[in-house]
Amino acid sequence: MLRTLAKTLLVTFGIDSAHADDFESLSRQAASEAPRYALGVGYAKTGEPPVTMTFGPIHKDTSRPVTADAQWHIGSITKSFTAALVMRFVDRQILSLDEPIEAYLPTDKGQMHSHWRELTLRQLLSHTSGLQANAPMADFSKRSDENLHSLRRAVLAPLWTSPLPNPSDAYLYSNLGYVLAGFIVEEVSGRSWEELVLEELASPLGLNSLGFGAPSEEGAPWGHRDLFLFKRKISPQGEITDNPPWLGPAGTIHLNLKDLLRWGQAQIAACKGEPNSLLSAASCQEMRKVVAENYGLGWVIETDKEAPYIWHNGSNSMWYAKLVILTEHDLVLVAATNVFDAKGIDELVDKLRLTNPVTDQSD
Template sequence: MKPLPGNEPRRLCGEFENSGFPNSLSMRVQAEVWHPDLVSVLSDIQMHLMLRTFAKTLLLACGLDAAQAGELEDIAEQAASKAPNYALGVAYAENGAKPVTMTFGPIHKNTDTPVSTDAQWHIGSITKSFTAALIMRLVDRGTLSLDAPVEDYLPKDKALMHAQWRALTLRQLLSHTSGLPANAPMEHFSKRSNENLHDLRREILAALWISPLSDQTGAYLYSNLGYLLAGFVAEEATGKPWEKLVLDELAVPLDLKSLGFGAPVKDGAPWGHGGFVLFKREVSPQADITDNPPWLGPAGTIHLSLNDLVLWGQAHLAACKGEADQFLSAKSCLAMQEIIAENYGLGWVIEDNKDPPHIWHNGSNTMWYAKLVILPDQDRVLAAATNVFHARRIDRLLDDMRLSND
């Protein structure tokens, strides 16, 4: 039977657009295709059973066997049931197949509007893997070197920089071994302009690089400030702002159409939740403070769909096997996954001593939480996100997924 207008079959496994049909249990599976008259006579239970069947069919079409499909769905549903007032997104791909995305819950705790399957999610410090990959693309091109002192790329600034800052390298900045503090002083976080970000980044860094380092170079100390400086170096070396570099060098070549910056504002996207543990409140995308200030971009302001986040993980799987040189050379991809200190490489946490070995990064601006996991031996990528700081919930969910059908 020919679908009614507006209900034509859409993308399957990340290639079809979400049809936008909201089921009564706030669960959606990508490529939902329904006849309106049929839906109107279905009970909630019937709708739920049909969704389960459709989800399994979709997962099978994406390269998963029936056992994997059922186990993945059960794991995701169990995680969603533990915090039904918040949105949860789960995505999965294996053996190079198209990603499958499932979403649960409302866009925020005080509405019944369900989150859309193609919703964008704030990914926080997973952004660091993007900044590191951007740097490595410039290394592949010969524009930058991981081990040259940053003063080589900052001719307009080096005269005012303390010698310890001038000697820092991109390898140290990207591996959190530079000795830079975790963050810039809080006084700078009130600077929230989205205009002339390169100049604002210079202003903030210039107030700091006149002084000696507060910690020892070579020791591990997680540093958003280090990634800010790395992004600034890329800007100076190319003459382009970090945001444009991310779009031109990463999002466009990899077809990550949903990628943007700051809190997502698209209809159907979840709202973040802030406040104390027992008093979380939704934060409108139009609120004054929905994210860290834009100048902190290289350390953690990207948002994108979970479909595209899984594609990002798949791009790294392919590049490290030498199958995506147009994105990143195998040498550079593998360099990102070499441990430098405390299981951290260049933009990735490497768990090569775990069973199964995996690579990951998480991120949060305190109003969201997201995590991406790559399992090279299984050729599998997992991602999950929620619109509240529920790190333990997401970590447990992805651990269960990581160990499923192992």
Template sequence: MSSQAQETASPASSRTVQSLLDQRLPQILQDAGQIGNAGVVLQDGDIIAQSHHGLRQKDRNTPIGPNDKWHIGSITKSITATLIGRLVDKGQLSFDSTIGELWLDAAAEMDPIWRTVTLGQLLHHTSGAKANFGLKVLFDRSFTDQAALDAARAAAVRKILQKPPAHQPGTKFEYSNIGYAIAGQLASVVAGESWEYLVQQEVFEPLGLDSAGFGAPKGDNPWGHGKKWLVMITPMDPQTPESDNSPIMGPAGTVHMSLQDLAKYGQAHLATARGESDYLSASTIKWLHQAPKPINADHPPYAGGWIWMSFSDDERLSLFHNGSNTMWYAFLVNDPKTNASFALATNIGHIKRSEFGFGQLTRDLLRLLDQQAE
């Protein structure tokens, strides 16, 4: 099943992109063993193509819908970085602020090395933080309200900061959920509000992301699917805590939204970088989109919640991030040259094959848009 794109100023472009999306998504669904998938392409602020295929739940006749919400996993990291950018513009902190400066109440108990780590290093994955929390935190989903969650997140971060980082800050890139959880906690400390509230106020509401929320999307939406005994694919009831990561690591990856809103979020970053929006200041959007010089051989061009990656024949770079909590997989590319955003997602299958399929589809979509621009 597919839904037709809205007509824009370039109907021929819309039709060809729509045709390619309709053709390729069912093939990716089959090749990657996905349960369901969907894709949306926005260009110059308009939807030029959208398509959806497969099922919301394995072995149930519940087809994917055009406005379904999808868990976006680690794409949440760019949202946390964007939130922090908004606080930078308000003068509440800076990317050069240190953990010790921002969290005075906890500074005395911190390892001295952590006190000197900057917010920028946390967002660039060069803070020295290891990749993930321990199992006790990762499986902690026992929160009855926001206050309990805030306390648990603060406690988990405090415990991390009491011991030395895994690496000397600034000497190694290591992709870190912990680093983004620390960054989100610092934003909460400085602003005096929960990370969830700040994301609502500084990202979802001003950008009109009405479908966005936290945790597994409930209601009539795709269920995530987990694997048991390494092979069995099991639908994960979104009403149960096990359907998502612990909300303690929320700033690193617990947001959901529709793909229309995900692509709209991507368009907001492109528009701001082009000087067509004042959502963020010119200096802040430049910082968020600028990757620091690599510090080791495995250091990718990772900016503030974004990776610069090529999906085009001319090998130009686009802003990219993907994400998975192992039960969904989402994929977002923002291409500055064509001013297009590509949002794709599945409620699981083979993640590596999904990544390959979505990447190849994005390359072919960009090829179309490049040809039409000539």
């Protein structure tokens, strides 16, 4: 199955046939997973409709195929949405990346330790705030989806009264930092992060499949959770299928592959300064600047390669997805599966990325 996919991509991308052996090798490595789990792959060139392919069943115990327009949980790729949302408010001069966040939290700053008051959105979005990775585990039992702004405050408030555990500008990946960034946007707008994502990002781009939590629509893949040495399918009805909704700004978005590719195309358009783009060119390019390690604002930036690219991956441990933007080729690649298979998906995407994905037709 994956061998057929590889051959299809070779023809579609116009990839040199000398690289066919690389694709076939990848096919052999990933073939053992393909019959039991769903796989989605896609690409989009600038100005062209996205192309996607889906394979496998909706879960391991059925032969029912995943649908072509199925929605996939994208985990922390959500962070690129939250960062872009912040930058929309930066473009309007409502927010500043480098203003202490106390300026945006008049109701709460009196209870905040000075370490927290002095944080900036740039630090939150680049994982250089010193915040811990996650809230205490007890907060993950708070699963209400009503008044999420108040629930996010309830998660954050007991923490921001104390000094930061790691007060420095060093890189430390923090879901909690993104929850706080989302909370700030809610405070200045008076709308929930979920409403803002739909109104400010999804609607202008026509991302009609975008939603929150695990996908539950007909034909969507079910997630699979590790249970000792086995993978157990997780029904979208009656089981815990995702992290709690308050974690939204850090990673609860789902959408279909075409819309995920359109999201990547929108980043290309904005950074080129195309008219009616989601962001100003300056804000888009700011997101691609490395702040610490190889992380910018909502994107991982690979600068030490012959062909630079930006990317993000995501998982709630039951799905795994990866989005890559080849900045020199104006090409977006995505791959997703409904089981935590970071190695398999990363290898697939890297092979596609490294196999000269755009044929030069300038002659």
